[in-house]
Amino acid sequence: MEIQLHIKMNEKLFLRNPEQSELGRKIIFHSIQLIHKNGFEDFTFKKLAKEMGSTEAGIYRYFENKHKLLIYLTAWYWSWLEYQLNFHTHNIDDPTVKLKRVIKLLASTVEDDVRTDHIDENTLHQVIITEGSKTYLTRNVSEDNKDQLFKPYKDLCAIIGNMIVECNPNYKYPKSLASTIIEMAHFQNFFMHNLPSLTDFGVHKDELEIISFLEDLVFSVLIKA
Amino acid sequence: MEIQLHIKMNEKLFLRNPEQSELGRKIIFHSIQLIHKNGFEDFTFKKLAKEMGSTEAGIYRYFENKHKLLIYLTAWYWSWLEYQLNFHTHNIDDPTVKLKRVIKLLASTVEDDVRTDHIDENTLHQVIITEGSKTYLTRNVSEDNKDQLFKPYKDLCAIIGNMIVECNPNYKYPKSLASTIIEMAHFQNFFMHNLPSLTDFGVHKDELEIISFLEDLVFSVLIKA
DNA sequence: CTAAAATGATAGTATTACTATCTTCTGTGA
DNA sequence: TCACAGAAGATAGTAATACTATCATTTTAG
Numbered sequence: 001m002e003i004q005l006h007i008k009m010n011e012k013l014f015l016r017n018p019e020q021s022e023l024g025r026k027i028i029f030h031s032i033q034l035i036h037k038n039g040f041e042d043f044t045f046k047k048l049a050k051e052m053g054s055t056e057a058g059i060y061r062y063f064e065n066k067h068k069l070l071i072y073l074t075a076w077y078w079s080w081l082e083y084q085l086n087f088h089t090h091n092i093d094d095p096t097v098k099l100k101r102v103i104k105l106l107a108s109t110v111e112d113d114v115r116t117d118h119i120d121e122n123t124l125h126q127v128i129i130t131e132g133s134k135t136y137l138t139r140n141v142s143e144d145n146k147d148q149l150f151k152p153y154k155d156l157c158a159i160i161g162n163m164i165v166e167c168n169p170n171y172k173y174p175k176s177l178a179s180t181i182i183e184m185a186h187f188q189n190f191f192m193h194n195l196p197s198l199t200d201f202g203v204h205k206d207e208l209e210i211i212s213f214l215e216d217l218v219f220s221v222l223i224k225a
Numbered sequence: 226m227e228i229q230l231h232i233k234m235n236e237k238l239f240l241r242n243p244e245q246s247e248l249g250r251k252i253i254f255h256s257i258q259l260i261h262k263n264g265f266e267d268f269t270f271k272k273l274a275k276e277m278g279s280t281e282a283g284i285y286r287y288f289e290n291k292h293k294l295l296i297y298l299t300a301w302y303w304s305w306l307e308y309q310l311n312f313h314t315h316n317i318d319d320p321t322v323k324l325k326r327v328i329k330l331l332a333s334t335v336e337d338d339v340r341t342d343h344i345d346e347n348t349l350h351q352v353i354i355t356e357g358s359k360t361y362l363t364r365n366v367s368e369d370n371k372d373q374l375f376k377p378y379k380d381l382c383a384i385i386g387n388m389i390v391e392c393n394p395n396y397k398y399p400k401s402l403a404s405t406i407i408e409m410a411h412f413q414n415f416f417m418h419n420l421p422s423l424t425d426f427g428v429h430k431d432e433l434e435i436i437s438f439l440e441d442l443v444f445s446v447l448i449k450a
Numbered sequence: 451c452t453a454a455a456a457t458g459a460t461a462g463t464a465t466t467a468c469t470a471t472c473t474t475c476t477g478t479g480a
Numbered sequence: 481t482c483a484c485a486g487a488a489g490a491t492a493g494t495a496a497t498a499c500t501a502t503c504a505t506t507t508t509a510g
């Protein structure tokens with residue numbers, strides 16, 4: 001039995017749907033690899049075309065520009081993560097346990113999802129850690145936000161916020177705590193590997209320590225409130 | 226009595242010291258304004274030169290490229306903030322009070338420091354909120370880090386980390402908590418203004434609420450530990 | 451089998467990110 | 481006071497980036 005996982009993406013993210021053609025799927029696959037290899041600043045559609053054995057113009061038929069492509073990848077990632085989250089917290093009633101699963105999911109190395117053959121989730125995860133916040137730290141946030149481009153991120157944040165409320169209805173900042181968990185799961189990972197003195201994880205470089213840090217943070221606040 | 230404040234910057238940040246000439250100081254002043262106005266992605270040395278009534282080549286004599294200039298501005302900002310922090314926590318013994326001052330300093334709108342006439346600290350603060358993390362979220366982090374370009378940021382983080390240890394020597398993650406406070410003071414501000422559903426501050430858009438959120442977070446963790 | 455759609459190949463433009471060179475200005479110290 | 485060094489201005493040039501346009505060829509869907 002072969003199961004394919006398909007995530008429906010906001011149409012404003014692309015000019016032509018990359019999931020629906022071989023070329024489109026190659027764009028997704030190779031862009032993840034190239035951005036991971038050389039960083040988003042160095043990444044161009046010309047280099048991507050060369051890597052893929054295709055042409056620059058061909059890529060422009062799918063994506064308006066590289067920033068939209070990055071938002072696409074990020075949106076896909078958060079949607080996929082929401083799916084994973086639903087799966088892993090399914091049938092769990094205790095909100096504390098659910099929240100622990102979420103933290104683990106956010107802060108752990110991802111394993112490749114075999115149901116998506118044009119996306120290497122592990123590499124994508126690493127790309128999102130380094131490049132994810134560049135999607136919204138721009139002059140166009142508001143416009144892009146109006147086009148709902150950040151919906152998957154906001155949805156995930158809302159879900160986590162709701163779990164926090166379930167854990168403790170008296171806590172006053174569930175949404176901010178949720179966005180803090182998400183961002184810090186990534187930033188502490190980036191710091192651990194690249195600027196270790198900004199963390200307490202420089203010695204072992206172990207993701208489990210990030211999970212412990214976040215769990216301690218979240219549950220201290222929620223128990224106290 | 227006129228007092229000037231001067232911050233000695235790492236020499237690897239520039240080719241010619243911008244603080245030591247009128248042109249250099251104009252570069253600093255106008256780059257802050259331009260980056261604030263149109264964002265770092267849209268910012269070029271050509272546009273900056275036009276804005277200043279100078280030439281592109283002239284700016285290249287001071288800074289290798291716009292990324293180095295951004296790191297310069299960011300490093301200056303963190304150095305200045307460390308100075309402010311020392312000033313505001315001077316003669317205070319209670320580490321809890323000190324930590325509260327730090328949080329307030331990080332999360333509040335800055336007022337212009339009249340002792341630095343070529344830098345508008347309030348605008349610079351807003352620039353750092355949006356563009357600050359782009360200094361290190363690149364392929365060159367490690368190299369730039371070796372050149373000590375992030376020293377002011379790391380120093381500030383270490384100081385805050387030490388205050389955390391003073392508050393509670395048993396807490397296991399002082400450095401990560403410090404970097405979390407710093408980053409979240411900025412991110413929650415950015416979210417509040419641009420993606421308010423990621424925060425609990427969308428209604429009043431009031432920095433005081435961010436301060437309350439961070440204080441609650443920090444002291445819950447530290448009391449419990 | 452045919453028409454439409456997708457892709458490939460190629461070319462072209464404005465802007466970006468620089469480097470180089472030559473001239474002019476400006477301040478200092480002999 | 482003059483000369484000379486260093487800073488700044490003016491101008492030009494190059495390779496790469498970020499696109500757009502056009503036309504031929506291949507694929508595919510009815």
